[in-house]
Amino acid sequence: MLRCSYALYSEETMRYQLVLGNQAYSSWSLRGWLLLEPFGIDFALEVVPLYVPEYQQFVDANFPATTVPTLLAFEGDEKLTIWDSLAIAEFVHEHHPDAGIWPADSHARAAARCLCAEMHSSYAALRSTMPVNVRREYSSFKPSPEAQADIDRIESLWHWAGTRWGGAGPYLFGEDFCAVDAFYAPVASRLRTYGVSLGAESQAYADALLAHPATEAFYRAGQRESWVLQFNEFDMA
Numbered sequence: 001m002l003r004c005s006y007a008l009y010s011e012e013t014m015r016y017q018l019v020l021g022n023q024a025y026s027s028w029s030l031r032g033w034l035l036l037e038p039f040g041i042d043f044a045l046e047v048v049p050l051y052v053p054e055y056q057q058f059v060d061a062n063f064p065a066t067t068v069p070t071l072l073a074f075e076g077d078e079k080l081t082i083w084d085s086l087a088i089a090e091f092v093h094e095h096h097p098d099a100g101i102w103p104a105d106s107h108a109r110a111a112a113r114c115l116c117a118e119m120h121s122s123y124a125a126l127r128s129t130m131p132v133n134v135r136r137e138y139s140s141f142k143p144s145p146e147a148q149a150d151i152d153r154i155e156s157l158w159h160w161a162g163t164r165w166g167g168a169g170p171y172l173f174g175e176d177f178c179a180v181d182a183f184y185a186p187v188a189s190r191l192r193t194y195g196v197s198l199g200a201e202s203q204a205y206a207d208a209l210l211a212h213p214a215t216e217a218f219y220r221a222g223q224r225e226s227w228v229l230q231f232n233e234f235d236m237a
């Protein structure tokens with residue numbers, strides 16, 4: 001019987017290039033960064049500003065990618081383009097099964113995948129009305145009822161997973177940062193930017209996500225950027 005083995009893929013010959021958008025604004029890019037950087041996986045970083053001609057050059061050179069994050073994986077003469085953050089999580093996990101991208105326990109892993117899938121496909125109101133902006137902190141923002149419903153659902157999921165698998169934390173599945181934390185870190189960033197008050201447990205988790213050294217490094221890079229996207233900047237206190 002022919003069995004597929006992870007050993008078929010040699011980590012030593014694989015090289016990665018991670019392409020991100022503006023670190024000041026791109027929530028999905030923060031996710032991509034947090035799927036590699038905290039796990040000690042080597043990669044070259046390329047930041048391409050969104051919505052300018054350089055971005056189109058990136059798209060033209062990397063079909064079928066149209067969005068960031070995009071992970072380019074090079075092995076020998078082959079280049080694989082992975083243009084979706086869920087697929088990036090799975091690909092990196094397959095090639096680095098001991099890195100801890102997903103929780104080790106099978107039930108915890110299934111729950112973590114559900115949480116990531118829900119983050120991936122939901123929360124339209126939160127995303128559209130509270131865009132990421134690592135350079136701003138507003139004090140007078142009030143979420144719409146729809147965005148508040150998204151926040152309530154997220155807090156209830158954090159409580160459920162944290163109670164069942166989180167132990168003493170600080171992350172959702174315990175002391176180790178995993179893919180689910182990478183997926184929810186941009187939510188923590190939005191909540192901080194818009195001054196949303198959370199329950200104590202959720203706040204502690206959001207704070208831990210923002211205090212992770214890889215998140216802090218992403219923030220610092222975003223704060224240094226000079227590109228400005230006006231539609232992500234609100235004129236309020």
Ligand SMILES: N[C@@H](CCC(=O)N[C@@H](CS)C(=O)NCC(=O)O)C(=O)O
Pocket residue numbers: 021025026027028029050066067068069083084085086
């Ligand atoms: N399915 C993608 C979605 C990523 C996404 O929408 N990224 C935004 C940046 S935050 C983007 O690339 N937008 C560029 C565009 O739509 O042209 C993922 O999971 O990574």
